[in-house]
Amino acid sequence: MFASVLVSGLVLGGIYSLVGAGLNLIFGVIKIINFAQGALLMFGAYLSYWIVTWLGIDPYLTLPLVVIGMALLGYTIQTALINPVLKQERTSQLLITFGIALLIQNGALALWGPDIRFVKSFVGYNTFAFFGIRIGVSAAIAILGAAVIISLLFIFLNKSKMGTAIRAVSQQSDSALLAGIDVKRVYAIAFAIGSAMVGVASVLMIPIYDIFPLMGEQFGVIAFIVVVLGGLGNVQGAAIAGVFLGVTQNIFAVYVSNQLSVAVLFLIFLITLLFRPQGIFIRKMRVA
Amino acid sequence: MKKKLSLGLAILAAFGLAISAMPQATAATKSIKIGLLFPTTGPMALLGTDQSVGAEMVLKWANTKGGIKGIPIEIFKADSKSSPAEGATAAQRLIDQNGVQIIIGSYSSGIAAAIAPVAQRNDVILWEVGAVSPAVNSQRYSNFLRTVGVSATYAAADYDFTVNFLAKKLGKPAKELRIAIANNDGAFATSVGDAVNSLFKKKGLKIVAKEVYPVTSTDLTPTVLKLKAAAPDILFLTPDANDALLFWQTAQQQNFDVDALVGSSGIGGAGFVAKFGAAGVEGVYDVEAPALATMSTDTLEPTVTALTKEWVKAFAASEGHPCAVHCGDGIGGAFTLVTDVLPRALVLKNTTLTSKGIIAAAMRTNIKEGGTPQGFGVKFSNTSKATPGENERAQSVIMQWQGGSLKVVWPANLASSTPAAPMVTWAKRSK
Numbered sequence: 001m002f003a004s005v006l007v008s009g010l011v012l013g014g015i016y017s018l019v020g021a022g023l024n025l026i027f028g029v030i031k032i033i034n035f036a037q038g039a040l041l042m043f044g045a046y047l048s049y050w051i052v053t054w055l056g057i058d059p060y061l062t063l064p065l066v067v068i069g070m071a072l073l074g075y076t077i078q079t080a081l082i083n084p085v086l087k088q089e090r091t092s093q094l095l096i097t098f099g100i101a102l103l104i105q106n107g108a109l110a111l112w113g114p115d116i117r118f119v120k121s122f123v124g125y126n127t128f129a130f131f132g133i134r135i136g137v138s139a140a141i142a143i144l145g146a147a148v149i150i151s152l153l154f155i156f157l158n159k160s161k162m163g164t165a166i167r168a169v170s171q172q173s174d175s176a177l178l179a180g181i182d183v184k185r186v187y188a189i190a191f192a193i194g195s196a197m198v199g200v201a202s203v204l205m206i207p208i209y210d211i212f213p214l215m216g217e218q219f220g221v222i223a224f225i226v227v228v229l230g231g232l233g234n235v236q237g238a239a240i241a242g243v244f245l246g247v248t249q250n251i252f253a254v255y256v257s258n259q260l261s262v263a264v265l266f267l268i269f270l271i272t273l274l275f276r277p278q279g280i281f282i283r284k285m286r287v288a
Numbered sequence: 289m290k291k292k293l294s295l296g297l298a299i300l301a302a303f304g305l306a307i308s309a310m311p312q313a314t315a316a317t318k319s320i321k322i323g324l325l326f327p328t329t330g331p332m333a334l335l336g337t338d339q340s341v342g343a344e345m346v347l348k349w350a351n352t353k354g355g356i357k358g359i360p361i362e363i364f365k366a367d368s369k370s371s372p373a374e375g376a377t378a379a380q381r382l383i384d385q386n387g388v389q390i391i392i393g394s395y396s397s398g399i400a401a402a403i404a405p406v407a408q409r410n411d412v413i414l415w416e417v418g419a420v421s422p423a424v425n426s427q428r429y430s431n432f433l434r435t436v437g438v439s440a441t442y443a444a445a446d447y448d449f450t451v452n453f454l455a456k457k458l459g460k461p462a463k464e465l466r467i468a469i470a471n472n473d474g475a476f477a478t479s480v481g482d483a484v485n486s487l488f489k490k491k492g493l494k495i496v497a498k499e500v501y502p503v504t505s506t507d508l509t510p511t512v513l514k515l516k517a518a519a520p521d522i523l524f525l526t527p528d529a530n531d532a533l534l535f536w537q538t539a540q541q542q543n544f545d546v547d548a549l550v551g552s553s554g555i556g557g558a559g560f561v562a563k564f565g566a567a568g569v570e571g572v573y574d575v576e577a578p579a580l581a582t583m584s585t586d587t588l589e590p591t592v593t594a595l596t597k598e599w600v601k602a603f604a605a606s607e608g609h610p611c612a613v614h615c616g617d618g619i620g621g622a623f624t625l626v627t628d629v630l631p632r633a634l635v636l637k638n639t640t641l642t643s644k645g646i647i648a649a650a651m652r653t654n655i656k657e658g659g660t661p662q663g664f665g666v667k668f669s670n671t672s673k674a675t676p677g678e679n680e681r682a683q684s685v686i687m688q689w690q691g692g693s694l695k696v697v698w699p700a701n702l703a704s705s706t707p708a709a710p711m712v713t714w715a716k717r718s719k
Binding site: 001004005008011012015109110113114115116118125127134135136139209210212213214215217218219222246249250253254258259261262263 | 331499502506510514540541
């Protein structure tokens with residue numbers, strides 16, 4: 001049973017990593033806490049659902065449209081709502097993303113109702129079985145997809161001109177401005193990329209999870225733990241932290257207490273904040 | 289002179305106070321103000337709305353018959369927004385702004401628990417038709433009256449079905465059956481899971497696993513793996529709507545087979561069969577108050593049968609889906625109120641409706657089995673009991689997914705179909 005629990009924890013952790021990596025990028029660059037991350041995940045799921053419904057295509061094929069849609073949404077949110085409050089007091093910056101989260105959530109409830117929706121991909125609920133371990137094909141796709149996207153993000157941040165600009169802004173935004181970088185545009189692009197990553201997570205998740213207005217809440221909360229554990233702005237750290245949390249949650253559920261398996265993640269969160277607030281991973285691994 | 293004036297004023301004031309303290313001559317009730325307070329938005333809206341619509345249909349029907357003893361019912365609707373805090377606020381608003389004397393609610397045990405103290409301190413009746421946790425009335429409020437069974441009725445139905453049907457069908461004495469119980473940690477699910485655990489242990493049945501998982505859990509693989517390792521014959525599962533689907537999907541992926549799964553809540557919901565298809569849910573049981581659309585009305589009193597059929601048809605026409613469990617809760621609860629309790633309350637108090645009069649009338653309610661749309665009778669426990677205001681005759685039934693439809697299969701007098709066991713394995717389920 002241990003191997004099965006470990007594998008299921010890896011899958012869960014892959015999803016946590018993907019949602020957390022997007023949040024980490026936003027947090028690391030723009031230095032605001034995006035309370036809307038879970039709501040954006042939910043919105044991406046609905047976007048994919050409606051594309052599937054209208055076009056009759058497989059949910060995985062909605063990826064390009066969802067990524068573009070979420071990127072545009074993220075860019076708009078940053079430009080129209082967040083940039084204007086960046087010079088204001090911290091409370092305004094915190095509350096604006098909280099307000100965005102409530103707007104998206106209640107908007108989804110009002111528009112689409114509370115009914116649970118679901119999509120079925122071409123892989124259905126099929127499983128791989130090996131050495132007594134069973135893993136859903138959709139779960140395997142999710143973890144592979146998460147690994148690919150996080151790797152692509154790492155390459156983008158380290159090898160591209162825009163990636164270099166993003167890293168510069170995240171480290172010293174004033175110096176970046178003096179160097180001629182359009183900081184506000186970089187912020188918007190960072191938010192767009194973070195939102196696009198959430199869109200990828202949504203598409204990978206909806207063959208596994210059902211869609212309803214509150215579906216992103218728990219993932220959004222755990223994304224914060226991923227960010228704290230992985231280190232602010234550390235995308236690689238977020239990836240490892242997400243996997244660690246997924247594995248910990250499932251092993252704890254089986255061998256210690258199922259009922260406290262989610263609570264233990266918050267205990268890890270508190271311990272990290274108290275004793276290692278910069279994150280588990282050393283500073284030189286920071287990529288943004 | 290001044291002294292005489294002061295004395296005179298003092299006497300007048302005392303006289304005025306004395307008059308105001310005297311019992312007022314009570315005016316006859318001109319209308320009966322009833323609030324319908326259910327979650328009609330938010331995650332609970334799907335089933336909360338069913339309860340509200342069911343109750344409203346009966347109240348409107350009562351008005352078409354001239355009201356209660358000729359006194360019309362004024363209906364006020366409010367939304368608890370799937371939140372206990374909102375429920376309490378909405379209850380207070382119904383009382384302050386609309387002057388309701390009775391609140392029919394609440395669907396959720398958490399919301400009912402928040403509304404109950406509001407009703408009590410404002411001397412308004414909370415007529416509970418949906419919430420089942422016994423903890424809702426842990427304060428023993430006199431103004432709390434519940435028509436639907438508490439979680440103990442779920443356990444009683446589960447036990448009756450296990451020993452009188454499943455044991456025989458599975459070819460094992462009841463005490464040799466391997467029983468597993470799983471529920472999320474919400475109020476409703478916990479109360480049912482604990483009730484089943486408590487009753488089954490008391491009766492000497494073998495519990496091989498009792499799993500409680502967080503309702504916020506993002507992965508039920510650990511829960512399913514632990515249950516699978518326990519190798520139960522029967523699993524009693526109490527999830528909500530969301531985790532019901534995730535559990536069954538995970539059970540399929542982990543190839544977790546049981547001879548019988550008796551679920552509740554989300555297991556009996558339309559989303560369950562919509563997601564997995566008729567073949568995917570074939571044979572799964574659901575324990576709850578009966579789904580009126582698939583319940584036999586043969587043993588109901590003739591007038592009740594006719595009315596039930598009329599309401600079931602009207603509900604399906606207006607809501608676009610069958611009148612299932614929660615619709616039945618609303619209809620059944622409101623039926624007892626308007627046909628039994630309120631008429632008696634008005635007679636007892638000479639056409640003046642008071643909460644004390646309603647409670648006194650409810651304590652005299654004595655409806656036999658077959659006398660309500662849900663099939664069970666009504667007799668409220670009195671204040672000397674540990675939990676007053678509960679319907680001692682409430683009953684849960686066992687339903688089974690058969691051919692894509694949730695049919696009442698137990699007890700026999702309400703069954704519209706015969707139960708089947710053991711459940712087909714995942715390997716043999718047709719796609």
